[in-house]
Structure formats: C-alpha cells, structure tokens
Amino acid sequence: MVLNQAFSYLLSLLERSNLDLIYLTWLWNLFKPLCILLISLFVLPAIILIFMYGSSLFCLIYKHWNRLKAAYSEDLWYGAIKTLAVFWELQATIWHGYEVEGLENIPTQGPALIIFYHAALPIDFYYLFAKLWLYRNRRIRVVADKFVFKIPGLATLLEALEIQPSTSTMCKLMLEEGHILAISPGGVREALFGDQNYQLIWKQRTGFAKVAIEAKVPIIPMFTKNCREAVRAMTLGRRFLSYIYEKTRLPLVPIYGIFPVKLITYLGEPIPYDPNITPEALANRVKKEIETMIETHQRRPGSITRAFFDRFINSSKKEKKTK
Known part of the structure; x- marks a missing residue:
C-alpha cells in the first residue's frame, strides 16, 4: 500500500514537472561517453592523489602527536610507516590484485640496488615498498628529482620515507649504510614519454652502475606487468611537451x-x-x-581492457607475449 502511494506520488510529480523521460534518457545516452571520459581523466587520478595527501596528513598528525609522548620509540616514524604500509597493501590487493614474484631475491640484510622500469605513476613501487616492509622487514630507500621536493603538501611524507635528492653521492652513502636503494634510470622522462610498447628510455645513463660498482652491491632488476595500463600519460602534444621538459625539466604531461x-x-x-x-x-x-623481463611477461602494445581481464584470468604463467 505504501509503495503504491509512493509510486503514484512520483508519477504525479513527474507530470507536474513536465519532464520528458524519453528526452532525459536521450540526453544521458548522448553525454554518457563524455561523463566516462571525465571520470577517467580527473576523478580516478584524484583518488590516488587524495590517498597520497592523506598519507602525508597522517604522517604530519602522527609526528606531532608522538612528540608529546616522550620515549615512545627510538624511531619516530616506525609506527607511521608500518601503518601506511598496511593501507597501501590493502589498496594494492583490492584495486589491482597486486602480486610479487621473486620476493626471495631481496636480501634479508645487507645492501642491494633495485633498478626498475618507471611507469607514468610508479604506484607499483609504492606497493613493493609496502610488501617488503611488511613481509621482509626491509625498507626501500629512494631518491627523487628536485621538483618532487617542491610539491606542496608532501614535505612530511617525504621526511617520513626519508626520500633524498637524486645524487650519486647520496646513493652511494645509502648503499654503504646497508640499505636497499631503488633507482629508475629512465626517471621522469621514461614516465611521461614512454608508451604502451614499454621501451626503456635510459639514453646513456650509467651512473647507477658506477654507484653499484663503487659500493660493491648486487643489482636486482625489476619490472611490473601492466604498470602502463594502470596509469597512462597523455600523448596529445607530446613532442612540444618533450621539448619543454628537456629545456626546463618541468613535468607538464597530464596523466x-x-x-x-x-x-x-x-x-x-x-x-x-x-x-x-x-x-x-x-x-x-x-x-x-x-x-628480457618485459619481453617475457608483458603483452605489447599494452591494452587496458586485456590488463583488466588479467584480474580474472590467470595469464601470469604465459612466458611469452602474444603479438
């Protein structure tokens, strides 16, 4: 009885408002592709940015809270990083079904240098950081380009993660102190101007190899399947934006x-x-x-649709890409 009254009221309301449902349906079908495009371009990237800034805010609150508690811990950031690692692992598992193969290649103690392919946004590295911290009790140290330290709102997060400027001296020091260090020789250039064919854009960079030899540490190669399908860099105006980047080092390519x-x-x-x-x-x-890792594990060119269905179809056992 109540449902009938509610339905009658809704029909009368539509009649009084002179709304044409057929017209509204037509408008929705017309603008639905645009809405989906806008969600892909702005809403989804905003989610990860909110998560990153939320992480930074958590570290800021945690830092000031624990300053009020004397002798809480010798390491101010230990509890915060451990908590964030749990959050990032949940994000990785729920959203990307994230897995790591070869985790046993990370030493339980002593230094090592991880060299990885740089995606448009290195969320795979964030996920690996969480996995190693939770399951191998090792923290990855990382260096970053100078512009990262100028991004507003991330200073506390950078401090908590002990992210340092990218210099050969700093890299060598971290390794000599016994840490695991991660470097992407392609850096921002590879992130923004690479594509779904997954070519390495290293130019003639050999600094990481020189650091590894001087510090006498092993190098662990790393690649994440479908990392470019998770986040894409815009290709419109790429030649002009590449020219601007080479002249100014400003990462202006939208993702x-x-x-x-x-x-x-x-x-x-x-x-x-x-x-x-x-x-x-x-x-x-x-x-x-x-x-070789890319050739073995990654279909090229990458496809967002196929990468999505990889969540439900066990394709990780395919040793060769399909052309």
Missing part, C-alpha cells in the same frame, strides 16, 4: 587512469658485484635483463 588492472611485479635474480666490469657494460647488462 590519467588508476584503472583496476592486474599488476604483477617481477624481481629478477641479483646481478652480483664484479670488480672487473665497467659501468657501461654493467648498465648494458641490467638493461638487457629488464628488456
């Missing part, structure tokens, strides 16, 4: 996505320290290792 695609990080076997190898030869060997 979009945070699509719920399957992500699997592969950690290769460590390349041991060899005192007789040159930086150029070592860099070339690492590059070939990562290219």
Whole structure:
C-alpha cells in the first residue's frame, strides 16, 4: 500500500514537472561517453592523489602527536610507516590484485640496488615498498628529482620515507649504510614519454652502475606487468611537451587512469658485484635483463581492457607475449 502511494506520488510529480523521460534518457545516452571520459581523466587520478595527501596528513598528525609522548620509540616514524604500509597493501590487493614474484631475491640484510622500469605513476613501487616492509622487514630507500621536493603538501611524507635528492653521492652513502636503494634510470622522462610498447628510455645513463660498482652491491632488476595500463600519460602534444621538459625539466604531461588492472611485479635474480666490469657494460647488462623481463611477461602494445581481464584470468604463467 505504501509503495503504491509512493509510486503514484512520483508519477504525479513527474507530470507536474513536465519532464520528458524519453528526452532525459536521450540526453544521458548522448553525454554518457563524455561523463566516462571525465571520470577517467580527473576523478580516478584524484583518488590516488587524495590517498597520497592523506598519507602525508597522517604522517604530519602522527609526528606531532608522538612528540608529546616522550620515549615512545627510538624511531619516530616506525609506527607511521608500518601503518601506511598496511593501507597501501590493502589498496594494492583490492584495486589491482597486486602480486610479487621473486620476493626471495631481496636480501634479508645487507645492501642491494633495485633498478626498475618507471611507469607514468610508479604506484607499483609504492606497493613493493609496502610488501617488503611488511613481509621482509626491509625498507626501500629512494631518491627523487628536485621538483618532487617542491610539491606542496608532501614535505612530511617525504621526511617520513626519508626520500633524498637524486645524487650519486647520496646513493652511494645509502648503499654503504646497508640499505636497499631503488633507482629508475629512465626517471621522469621514461614516465611521461614512454608508451604502451614499454621501451626503456635510459639514453646513456650509467651512473647507477658506477654507484653499484663503487659500493660493491648486487643489482636486482625489476619490472611490473601492466604498470602502463594502470596509469597512462597523455600523448596529445607530446613532442612540444618533450621539448619543454628537456629545456626546463618541468613535468607538464597530464596523466590519467588508476584503472583496476592486474599488476604483477617481477624481481629478477641479483646481478652480483664484479670488480672487473665497467659501468657501461654493467648498465648494458641490467638493461638487457629488464628488456628480457618485459619481453617475457608483458603483452605489447599494452591494452587496458586485456590488463583488466588479467584480474580474472590467470595469464601470469604465459612466458611469452602474444603479438
């Protein structure tokens, strides 16, 4: 009885408002692709940004709260980073079905250098950071380009994660202190100007190899399947934006996505320290290792649709990409 009255009231309201349901349906079908596009371009990237700024805000609150508690811990950030690692792992599992293969290649103690392919947004690295912290009790140290330290609102998060400027001296110091360090030789250039064909954009960079040789540490190659399908960089005006970046180092290329695609990080076997190898030869060997990982595990060109269905179809066992 109540449902009938409510339905009658709704019909009378529509009649009084002179709304044409057929016309409204037509408008929705007309603008639905635009709405989906806007959600993909702005809403989904905003979610990950909100999560990052939420992480920074949490660290800020945690920092000031624990300053009020004397002798809480020798390490101010230990509890905060542990808590954030849990949150990031939940995000990785729920949204991307995230997995890591080769976690045993990360040493339980001692230094190591991880070299990875840089996606448009390196969320795969954030997820790996959480996995290692929770399951191997190791924290990855990372260096970043100077512009990262100028982004408003992230200072506390950078402090908590101990992210340092990208210099060879700083990298060598971290390794000599016994830390695991992660470096992407392609950096921002590879992130913004790479594409779904997954070519490495390293140019002639060999600094990471020189640091590894001087610090006498092994190198662990890393690649994450579908990382470019999770977040894409806009290709419109790429040549002009590339010119601007090379002149100013400003990362002006818009990104979009945070699509719920399957992500699997592969950690290769460590390349041991060899005192007789040159930086150029070592860099070339690492590059070939990562290219082999891409060839083995990644379909090229990448497809967002197929990467999404990887969440439900076990394709990780396919050793060769399909062309």
